[in-house]
Amino acid sequence: MNMHPDCERIMLTEDQLRARVREVAEKVDKDYDGKRPLVVGILKGSIIFYADFIRFLTMPVELDFMAVSSYGSGAVSSGKLNIKKDLDRDVKGRDVIIVEDIIDSGFTLANLKALLTERGAASVSIATLLNKAERREYGVAPDYNCFDIENEFVIGYGLDYNEQYRHLPYIGILKRSVYEK
């Protein structure tokens, strides 16, 4: 596989991603048997995971998206979540599955889960591609997670650095020289 020159190394290959996303999606499919969940993708980081994930689901699903940001990109998120694009659908009474690229401090997902619960969702679960468990500061955990990873800055498969690298088909560790210059 051709590795982008800004990558230190490939952490997860396309094959590893496909196999594990399938495994997790099949578990979700079983758990939601008989239901019709609203699958909420968090833009933009989740797009590739989301697209792969939903194609392994056999139950009827409805798709929707949100875009959120927390001010500042440092280790400590402060303030409330900023909703840049809200859902099209009403979540009242719905079983919601939030699909997110990565859970780090947990700020984003703790706030999103609280928001959708407050809006009257029947249930809210969280599916993440990556989990940096050691970085958690907020009391939230994914119900479904594909990979636990070390505290490294990763890119690709939807994840960016300054809006670059999202299209890389693998998860790579970004070279420090790229963001430390």
Ligand code: 5GP
């Ligand atoms: P949290 O709110 O859990 O602290 O942060 C979640 C968000 O931080 C993710 O949605 C993502 O945008 C960003 N993030 C955290 N770690 C990484 C990483 O290693 N690479 C990239 N590209 N984004 C990250």
Ligand code: MG
């Ligand atoms: Mg994100």
